Amino acid sequence: MSQDWIFGIHAIDGAIRRQPESLVKLWVARERQDQRLAEVIADAQAMGLAIEWVSKKTLDDKSKGAVHQGVMAQIKAAKALNENKLDEILEKAQQPLLLVLDGVTDPHNLGACLRTADAAGATAVIVPKNNSASLNATVRKVACGAAETMPLVEVTNLARTLRALKDKGIWVVGTAGETDKELFGVQLTGPLAIVMGAEGKGLRRLTREHCDELVAIPMAGLVSSLNVSVATGVCLFEVVRQRQKV
Ligand SMILES: C[S@@+](CC[C@H](N)C(=O)[O-])C[C@H]1O[C@@H](n2cnc3c(N)ncnc32)[C@H](O)[C@@H]1O
Numbered sequence: 001m002s003q004d005w006i007f008g009i010h011a012i013d014g015a016i017r018r019q020p021e022s023l024v025k026l027w028v029a030r031e032r033q034d035q036r037l038a039e040v041i042a043d044a045q046a047m048g049l050a051i052e053w054v055s056k057k058t059l060d061d062k063s064k065g066a067v068h069q070g071v072m073a074q075i076k077a078a079k080a081l082n083e084n085k086l087d088e089i090l091e092k093a094q095q096p097l098l099l100v101l102d103g104v105t106d107p108h109n110l111g112a113c114l115r116t117a118d119a120a121g122a123t124a125v126i127v128p129k130n131n132s133a134s135l136n137a138t139v140r141k142v143a144c145g146a147a148e149t150m151p152l153v154e155v156t157n158l159a160r161t162l163r164a165l166k167d168k169g170i171w172v173v174g175t176a177g178e179t180d181k182e183l184f185g186v187q188l189t190g191p192l193a194i195v196m197g198a199e200g201k202g203l204r205r206l207t208r209e210h211c212d213e214l215v216a217i218p219m220a221g222l223v224s225s226l227n228v229s230v231a232t233g234v235c236l237f238e239v240v241r242q243r244q245k246v
Contacts, residue, residue: 004077006140007068009036014145015073016043022148023049024074029056032070040071066141078148080135083155086124093123096170096191097239100126102158102207103198104228107133111142112229113196118146120236126161126193129154162210165193174203174211175235177225183215188239189246196228196235 003024006012013036015023026044028037030053044051059068081089090096099117104110110133117125132154133139140147155161162172173186174195195211197203202225208214217226217234226234 004075004140005062005072005137006075006145007063007066007072007137008141009034009040009069009071011141011144012071012073013040013043015075015148016040016047018145019078019148020047020049022075022078024076025050025052027052027054027059027062027072027074029054029059029068029070031056034070037070066138075140075148077135077140080127080152080154083153083161085151086126086153086155086161089124089151089153090168090170095243096193097122097236098124098126098165098170098193099232099236100158100162100172100193100195101132101228102195102203103128103131103201104196105131105133106199107136107138108142109133109199109227109229110135111139111144111147113232114139114143114146114150114152116229116233116236118143118150120233120240122150122236124151124153126153126155126158128158129156131198158204159206159210162193162195162207166210166212172210172212173235174208174214175216175231176203176208176214177216177219179214179216181213181215183217183235183238186213186215188242192239194232194235194239196232199228 099122170191170193172193
């Protein structure tokens with residue numbers, strides 16, 4: 001397994017709590033005095049994690065401009081999963097909730113979507129292999145530990161995957177701002193895949209055609225669309241809200 005880095009107190013705290021076995025070593029800036037950082041260091045020491053004390057400049061250089069808050073961690077980087085793992089993942093899920101990102105290329109958006117998917121209890125995130133952000137250090141930092149815990153499945157042909165999901169009884173709901181049907185009026189309690197479009201172009205034509213229905217989040221202002229990670233949060237937590245009522 002290859003190694004990667006995560007930066008910042010929140011991301012490392014998340015990894016200590018949820019994926020401690022992924023951590024290899026902590027690098028901490030000697031100059032930094034911070035109560036929250038002290039707590040993270042204490043937790044790391046309690047689990048016997050190696051700590052290297054370095055200068056702030058070393059962290060600045062290593063993080064290449066990312067905000068590190070005086071701490072970074074070397075991790076065994078979880079990789080994106082091959083599509084042949086999807087069946088196995090679905091078999092274990094009681095009520096599948098899949099997030100499908102059709103060409104999200106900004107690592108900040110992918111990281112935020114992974115974090116939100118984790119918070120909403122999603123089963124997995126599916127992305128097309130080409131034309132998507134890859135699982136890099138920025139994604140991991142923004143995901144705050146969720147990149148290590150939320151299965152990210154790369155597929156070679158998204159339309160084929162959506163067809164296969166439908167064959168398994170999963171209802172595929174695409175999201176598009178210009179659609180008449182509102183998200184809040186659609187039943188989202190069964191096995192479900194929510195499909196989000198790319199930052200600039202939205203859903204591709206073929207992806208749209210493979211959705212069982214298209215829904216919109218009502219927009220009250222002058223702006224025509226939400227950022228994809230924000231829209232993801234609205235959609236996934238509408239699913240959570242509806243499922244809690246059942
Ligand atoms: C920035 S938007 C893309 C806007 C793009 N110009 C379009 O025509 O769809 C990125 C994605 O976020 C989701 N999204 C953003 N605002 C939405 C809304 N009001 N209703 C439904 N989905 C929305 C959709 O999945 C969309 O493809």
